[in-house]
Amino acid sequence: MTTDALSALRAQLREALRGEDPLELARVAGLLHRIAPDDPSLDDALNVLTQAPLPLGDAAIAALARVEDADEDDDPEQTWGALCALDEVLAAATLLGAAEACRPLTEEAVRHIRAFPEPWRPHADAATALLRDEPPPQGDPAWALWAAVEGSRWELPLDDAGMPARTRFELGFWVSLGVWGSENRQQLAAAEPLRPAPPWEPLAQGPGWEIALTQDDTDNPVLLC
DSSP states (O other), rough: OOOOHHHHHHHHHHHHHHHOHOOOOOOOOHHHHOOOOOOHHHHHHHHHHTTOOOHHHHHHHHHHHHHHOOOTTTTTTHHHHHHHHHHHHHHHHTTTTTHHHHHHHHHHHHHHHHHHHHGGGHHHHHHHHHHHSSOTTTTTTTTHHHHHHHHTTTOOOOOTTSOHHHHHHHHOOOOOOOHHHHHHOOEEEETTTTTTTTOOOOOOOEETTEEEEEOOOSSSSOOOO
């Protein structure tokens, strides 16, 4: 984050401290805590937040609903706003020691983004930049959220007949990926911190079998059957 952006965030925190919305204060303080955890103004924010009723759970549910209601026809500004709303709640929860309570809700959002990647694909590069330059701290569920958005860029190619490989899988047709891995190499910023749990995108499944897309140790796509 640039010095100007950090100064702007500190100014937002001062304004939130003068206001009467503890949820807004928690959101701003959480974002500041991510990039400047030793900022002295956070002590003032925590003193206020420990004495004020904070509807963090309701805010998390509302943010998840925005993600689940997103559609591929939505303007990217809308879908970005939905991501940021959930991210801000997760930042606030992490600051206040409530990250684990928000993890199941975050996992729901991640499953939804992986199942319907189209609305989030315009933000894949921004997710990569965020995970590289302003990563959430250890234990913040937002790691999984932005990793799922980053992975939304993956898309299997069309075959010679113009049919997506995913459609062929779902119809039970044979699919040859050929050199797909070499043509679609991606270096995900989330891959190294999340190496114990690489991205896993189910493509099709049936009784006793499943096909999924993941990564190998060199970050190349791997199709598992």
